[in-house]
Amino acid sequence: MLPVLVRELIDYDCRNEDLNITTLLLLDVATCNMEDVEPRKEEIYLQLLRLSDFDRTEVLQCQLKIDRTIFYCEMHSHVAIVNGGRRKYVQELGADACRKLCDIESLILVSMVIDKI
Numbered sequence: 001m002l003p004v005l006v007r008e009l010i011d012y013d014c015r016n017e018d019l020n021i022t023t024l025l026l027l028d029v030a031t032c033n034m035e036d037v038e039p040r041k042e043e044i045y046l047q048l049l050r051l052s053d054f055d056r057t058e059v060l061q062c063q064l065k066i067d068r069t070i071f072y073c074e075m076h077s078h079v080a081i082v083n084g085g086r087r088k089y090v091q092e093l094g095a096d097a098c099r100k101l102c103d104i105e106s107l108i109l110v111s112m113v114i115d116k117i
Contacts, residue, residue: 060095060098060099061098062092062093062097062098062101062102063090063091063092063093064090064091064093064107064114065088065089065090066087066088066089066090066091067087067088068086068087068088069081069085069086069087070082070085070086071085091109093107
């Protein structure tokens with residue numbers, strides 16, 4: 001599982017009831033006089049139409065963590081990294097590609113063949 005960084009800003013625009021997105025000037029913030037709204041309570045009777053018992057489900061998910069460096073050969077057996085040739089990324093695979101990867105231990109991404117996985 002990859003770590004996820006989440007940041008959020010929650011604010012209220014008391015002047016306009018129709019806006020969904022608000023830009024606030026933090027130097028001149030108006031006071032917010034919000035009404036206390038009593039939640040509406042309602043009793044509803046439901047009947048469950050179908051009960052489906054299960055204790056397991058099969059999930060197939062594949063992600064490849066790719067870390068690649070592209071080199072070019074210079075004179076006298078020297079090598080150098082191509083400009084922009086260093087890349088790291090996570091490649092998500094669909095169910096069919098994941099099954100194929102498990103079966104034959106190789107994968108073709110665009111024009112690149114990755115084998116012996």
